[in-house]
Amino acid sequence: MAIIQSNQQIAQGIWRMAISGAPTGRAGQFFMLRVPGAVNLLLGRPISICQSDAGTGETTFVYQTVGRGTAQFATLKPGQEIDAQGPYGNGFSLKEGHTVIIGGGIGTAPLLQLAKELRVGDPDRRIDVYLGFREESYLENAFELYADSVTVKRGGFVTGDVDFSLNAQYYACGPAPMLRAVANAAEKANATLFLSLEKHMACGVGACLGCTCQTNGGRKRICKDGPVFDYREVRDAI
Template identity: 50%
Template sequence: MPVILQNSHVSPEVCLMTIKNTSGRAGQFYMLRPTKVLDPLLGRPISIHDCVDGNCSFLYRIAGKGTKLMSEMRAGDTIEAYGPYGNGFEPVDSDIRLIGGGIGIAPLYFLARTHKAMYPNRVIEAYLGFVEKPFMLQYFRAVADFVYVRVGGYITADVPFEENVINYACGPNPMMKAAKEEAEKKNSKLFLSLEAHMACGVGACLGCTCPTVSGNKRVCKDGPVFLASEVSFE
């Protein structure tokens, strides 16, 4: 059973947990489940925030019973960690722009770090939006060439979508929808990392399907990263 190396608050509502012997690519996620608990029954789908020396860290917001229990776990405790799941971000040799809303910034940090390592001469810009107090900015400042922060309102309103820069967005659905609309207006390529209620994480339960231009897709298995032009928002 995977062991927790560290688990601490980065803000009153957001925690960072590192789990030993886990792996994955940027954009992939794990189903994390406090051991031996029946309520809640299922794992929480949490994206990988970083992975160093075979230990992944997960940035998560305390949103309900499951994440509350997770926040109370300590270094040395064991946790059920199933994954890595999902397709992850495809690395592209291009300047990139990250658009994160709230806890949606989590997978974008790993993407930025991976991208910087693969294409050191490419420019990375991060546009990060928060409802209240921002968090984890120092992480982004360490790896991105430019970090823009907005508190309140839609971060997408401030993003200069451009044809020659590839955008990656992760955040609440209204933000994703707005990002898709803006990107399409400017003919700018945009990838979305979607979030959905899910039970299994492996494509079996069909609980997380989202409508796309080519029929229903499973967020857990076919995603969570989709080209924005493929996704049909309800």
């Protein structure tokens, strides 16, 4: 059982929780988090790794309180136990060279660990980050530790600011309309783009088939076969 080290609100409805005592994972992987003994709230919630530190063994999540499960997470105090099953899913595959990262809302959370791993892997590569928020922004200062540029947009679509014609790899995570816009732009520019998807999950390990999506390679499980996909595979799923 993992132990909560900290759990603080960082923006309206947005919380950062750090835990210890769980195995650490890679960018793009997630944990099924669940309050032990909470039978009323039966299922774990799939929450992506925002920061993972193999040295200290700490994993940080940034989550939005959208329903009963995440609202319950927000009540947890440091020192309390939390059941953290994982890490599950395939992370982002790290490509070489210039990288552009596009995040929308709470979809920015898994991209922070991605920026960190890309920077650690190659101190000289260029990393440009575009973050879009409906109102209040968060995490942009953390991105600045790893990125060469961080562009933040509040209201409107951050995707309009992104040049998809660069010789670069593109990674995106965010709400479905943003992912569709990014995929359309990438297609026009014939860019390389990886998307991290989400869907309601019961098990997180590929057994319940609750999160399968249609891909051009047949039906795939977002939890087990993803959550990161080449955008060309999942055009019908977003």
